[in-house]
Amino acid sequence: MTLKMQGALTSAQTGQKLGITGEAARQQLVKLSEDGLVDEERRSAGRGRPATYWHLTEKGQARFPDSHAALTVDLLRSVRDVLGQEALDTVIGAREASTQAQYEVAMAGCRSLRERVIKLAELRSAEGYMAAAEEDQEGGMLLIENHCPICAAATFCQGFCRAEKAIFENILGAGTRVERMEHIVKGGRRCTYRIRETG
Template sequence: MATTQQASTKQDILQILLKRGQATAQELAEGLEISPQAIRRHLKDLEAEELILHQSVVSGMGRPQHIYKLSKKGRDRLPNNYDQFAVSFLNTLVDTLGYEQAGSLLRKHWERKAQEYRDRLGDVSLRDRVIKLVELRREEGYMTEYFLLDENNVQSNHSSQFMLTEHNCAISHVASSFPSVCGHELEMFAATLEDCQIERTHWIVNGEHRCGYLIKAQDD
């Protein structure tokens, strides 16, 4: 029972680091509501397994503080919906049809996906569509969140600026080999929310810990 609980806590630590990008032992302890001593034991084990790494940061006159992040091995340990089959399939597609035509097929796939999203989002406010889009992406294996940027409209359904954030990439292996799929994903969001401007602000493929998209109503 204790071993199962420890494994669960370690998984929770990995999930928090995936979502936040980095955290101190104290922040992790507070987030999981367990003692800093217990957190440090788990962190030591996770570092020994090469699932996390740390850097020391000096602040003021105090002792250096350890900031913990996921390693690539730790990121790969977390649940995802991608595998090597997709990469192998795309390689075969490129070898058979050529890169340009394979890219055209990928674009058609994202266009169909955008149409599917539009049909499921319906004709509602932008805020409601963003909320529904987040739900759909979560169903597909993405750790997706949204943040309201125009704070004056927190209680309003007429909010016009959002940040959509995805803390993992369900097509990470594909994106590493075929970065163009990320461009198609941006096009897909733009086609899904046709009355908005969509701008990528963060990109996992570039080494950042999340993908981020700024969503703005066209009349802003």
């Protein structure tokens, strides 16, 4: 969970996050490595020996929920092949409208952009996105999603990603700009959105 949320870490950094010694963390990471769940990489930081960073392998990533990926993709493919692309777009649009309506109800009491982004992160986490809201150094907010429970579906059909970005823009209010900085479907470790008020 720590590597999923934080990305690649050294044993010492992992231990610090878990409240244990770096050596205790290293022993656990070695066991996970033997099971094929994590792997190590050497990173040079100037002089001295390269540091060892640990990251999740594909097998480790698979330990997190995938919302029945194979079935979902099979159903989407069937809709497209039998009913056509327009029907698939209609299904995605209906999901988008339903999700947006739920989010709008949940955010009814939020006044500031910061409150809305924090609430959105809570809603997304409840859906399995392992989301967090952070303040951006440039004065805006970041919405960070460390997991994509619909990754297989989103890889098959990019319409899901376009729809989600559109939902964020709609519910966060007029004059809000949402910019995707990292994208899991395109090889990123996570999906990150920079959110700023433009007016």
